[in-house]
Amino acid sequence: MSPSVALPATKELGPKHFCLDQADDGVKTIAKSLPWYGPKYSPHDVPSFYDVSGITEDPAVFQLVIDFFVARYRAQGPENGPTHIAGFDARGFLFGPPIALALKLPFVMIRKAGKLPGVLVSSGKYVTEYSTDETVMRVGAISSGDRVVLIDDLIATGGTALAGFDLVDQLGASVHEFAAMVSLPFLDGVGKIHAYRDGKYVDVPCFTMVDDSSIGPEMCSDPPEGTPRMVSAEDAAATAAKIKAAKAK
Numbered sequence: 001m002s003p004s005v006a007l008p009a010t011k012e013l014g015p016k017h018f019c020l021d022q023a024d025d026g027v028k029t030i031a032k033s034l035p036w037y038g039p040k041y042s043p044h045d046v047p048s049f050y051d052v053s054g055i056t057e058d059p060a061v062f063q064l065v066i067d068f069f070v071a072r073y074r075a076q077g078p079e080n081g082p083t084h085i086a087g088f089d090a091r092g093f094l095f096g097p098p099i100a101l102a103l104k105l106p107f108v109m110i111r112k113a114g115k116l117p118g119v120l121v122s123s124g125k126y127v128t129e130y131s132t133d134e135t136v137m138r139v140g141a142i143s144s145g146d147r148v149v150l151i152d153d154l155i156a157t158g159g160t161a162l163a164g165f166d167l168v169d170q171l172g173a174s175v176h177e178f179a180a181m182v183s184l185p186f187l188d189g190v191g192k193i194h195a196y197r198d199g200k201y202v203d204v205p206c207f208t209m210v211d212d213s214s215i216g217p218e219m220c221s222d223p224p225e226g227t228p229r230m231v232s233a234e235d236a237a238a239t240a241a242k243i244k245a246a247k248a249k
Ligand SMILES: O=P(O)(O)OC[C@H]1O[C@H](OP(=O)(O)OP(=O)(O)O)[C@H](O)[C@@H]1O
Pocket: 088, 089, 090, 091, 092, 127, 128, 129, 130, 131, 133, 152, 153, 154, 155, 156, 157, 158, 159, 160, 161, 189
């Protein structure tokens, strides 16, 4: 079990939208561990594509992120806290399981369509910052009376999050909180959650740890001009060394 960590001060960004104090040293450490790439070196045409592997490849920072989430839900106690942690395919699967294990709660998958066995409910098609997708959950994974935390690495437009709300609703459970490590406030994903279905979820808290405004231009990890996006196996080590040397300058 990971040792308990003190949760930094929680701030309210708007009604039912909580984040951690962006001036806290731990929060700054997380923000400084999140590289982003411009469109040329990203899988999608967005201004900044955040790379969660900056967190997962640094065990101390990864642990800190998990500990902050765990501290938040542990403090709520068994009566008032969540009963289930549900993670979004794929990057929510990185954060959900360690949080669930630390809290000794079940981890439930919200899977992209076409990958899950059993009897399912579907979110229907939804739109994200750059794609159209569909997610599913297994019937029986959660049910009436369950209080589910929806967890993801990042909320942009909120399209993915809303699909999760719809799935939890179809299975008769309730969303305890939507939580993400990073939010892009300019896309107002949290506002969309609270406005969705005539305000049905207006009272559901949303917790986002780090704002993208706390992640500066220095975190741009685009390689030196002219570096190809794909390299052959023979060139991989030399290219990695060049990128590392450029970063160290
Ligand atoms: O708020 P939204 O506009 O919906 O965007 C957020 C979603 O986009 C990313 O997932 P993506 O669909 O790229 O899937 P992946 O985790 O498989 O990369 C991210 O991990 C969130 O789930």
